[in-house]
Amino acid sequence: MLGRGVLSRLHTLTQQKTHTLTVYLDIDQNKQSNRKRGYLVQAEAMLKELRLQHGRSQRLDAAAERALDLIRSMRPSGKSALVVVHPDTDLAEIHQAGLPFAAAAYWHRGAFLRPVVEAMDENERYGVVLTDNKRARLFTAQMGELIEHEDLLSETSQRTRGVGPDQWRAQKRHDARHQEEVALHAKRVIDALHDLSLRAPFDRLIVAGPPQATGQLVRLLPKRLSGKLVETVSMRVSADCKEVLSKVLAVQRRMEREQESKLVEGLVAELHDAGKAVAEFASVLDAVNQGRVWKLFYAKGLRKEGGECKECGAYLPHAVGPCVYCDGEVQPLAQVIDRLSQTVMEMGGQVEVVDGPAAEQLKPLGSIAALLRY
Numbered sequence: 001m002l003g004r005g006v007l008s009r010l011h012t013l014t015q016q017k018t019h020t021l022t023v024y025l026d027i028d029q030n031k032q033s034n035r036k037r038g039y040l041v042q043a044e045a046m047l048k049e050l051r052l053q054h055g056r057s058q059r060l061d062a063a064a065e066r067a068l069d070l071i072r073s074m075r076p077s078g079k080s081a082l083v084v085v086h087p088d089t090d091l092a093e094i095h096q097a098g099l100p101f102a103a104a105a106y107w108h109r110g111a112f113l114r115p116v117v118e119a120m121d122e123n124e125r126y127g128v129v130l131t132d133n134k135r136a137r138l139f140t141a142q143m144g145e146l147i148e149h150e151d152l153l154s155e156t157s158q159r160t161r162g163v164g165p166d167q168w169r170a171q172k173r174h175d176a177r178h179q180e181e182v183a184l185h186a187k188r189v190i191d192a193l194h195d196l197s198l199r200a201p202f203d204r205l206i207v208a209g210p211p212q213a214t215g216q217l218v219r220l221l222p223k224r225l226s227g228k229l230v231e232t233v234s235m236r237v238s239a240d241c242k243e244v245l246s247k248v249l250a251v252q253r254r255m256e257r258e259q260e261s262k263l264v265e266g267l268v269a270e271l272h273d274a275g276k277a278v279a280e281f282a283s284v285l286d287a288v289n290q291g292r293v294w295k296l297f298y299a300k301g302l303r304k305e306g307g308e309c310k311e312c313g314a315y316l317p318h319a320v321g322p323c324v325y326c327d328g329e330v331q332p333l334a335q336v337i338d339r340l341s342q343t344v345m346e347m348g349g350q351v352e353v354v355d356g357p358a359a360e361q362l363k364p365l366g367s368i369a370a371l372l373r374y
Helices: 004-013 032-054 056-073 114-121 164-201 211-220 239-271 279-290 336-346 358-366
Strands: 020-024 080-087 091-097 104-109 126-131 135-142 145-153 204-208 227-235 277-278 291-298 306-309 331-333 348-352 370-373
Touching: 004 091, 004 279, 004 306, 004 336, 020 032, 020 056, 020 114, 032 056, 056 080, 056 091, 056 227, 080 135, 104 164, 114 348, 126 164, 126 211, 126 239, 135 239, 145 204, 145 239, 164 211, 204 239, 204 277, 211 227, 227 239, 227 348, 227 358, 239 291, 239 358, 277 279, 279 291, 279 336, 279 370, 291 336, 291 358, 348 358, 358 370
Parallel strands: 126 204, 204 227, 291 348
Antiparallel strands: 020 080, 020 104, 080 091, 126 135, 135 145, 277 370, 291 370, 306 331
């Protein structure tokens, strides 16, 4: 699975002066065009076009052949694939993802990882427990992928209804025993959920199932887990993985949009109070160069032109001319937003890619801004 560890490693390994080949492929087997290795035809066409754009290059030819070898040996199981090849470090990797990415190929300095950065920002890891009074299933979900970790079954008696005085007294005893069994089942589920949070830590928690069972579980959740709870969802415990993932993604999208709006509101307030924040492209670049950015905000899909100083490595809002820091020569920088995102993450900062209402709030600020460390 693509994760921040993989992303950081790929970025670090490809930050050389020589170029890196990055390929995004649509490999979704639900699409007729991708069956019978149709995605290989797609890759060959993109790489042919890339070679035409960059002219004759033995390094690009070698990288393209290495990428095609990886694609040929792949067994598609996700919706998209990321291929990164850097000949000088002998790096050649392919990673599949459960989220779709636009098919494209890039040949420039550093792996083009911005689509993955944006997807990760919008896809925190969720823990999901789907339970009724007898059975519980535990999942984690991230980047459009759902993993089922456990399927628990408890011996819980069925509730019955009787009539008459003797049956009524027996019914009360049976109901009390049934409630004890249900509570024991819920506690067993919580223990398993706690263990899962240690093995595969998650940021948010969704509890799903019939209302009575979810209510019981939520009431018993310890503070450490209840603090991660974002929603309870009505669902059959026998629901297939596709239905579970669909519910998770719906909650995820709504939560992300709400969180983005709150974060941008806080950013705007900080700017209004002349606090630790900057807006507009040039000011953000300057703050990144100084290592002051704690959290970078930009609208999804934002494109900017800029440059990088050959001498000091500073980012500039112009692609040619002298560097304002050292008078060195500035060279054009492709995918400047991608490079900014990676740099902020390397400095221990965070990147928030916003969409919808939050992106509209950010538009008057040039669609890019940052909260600062100092």
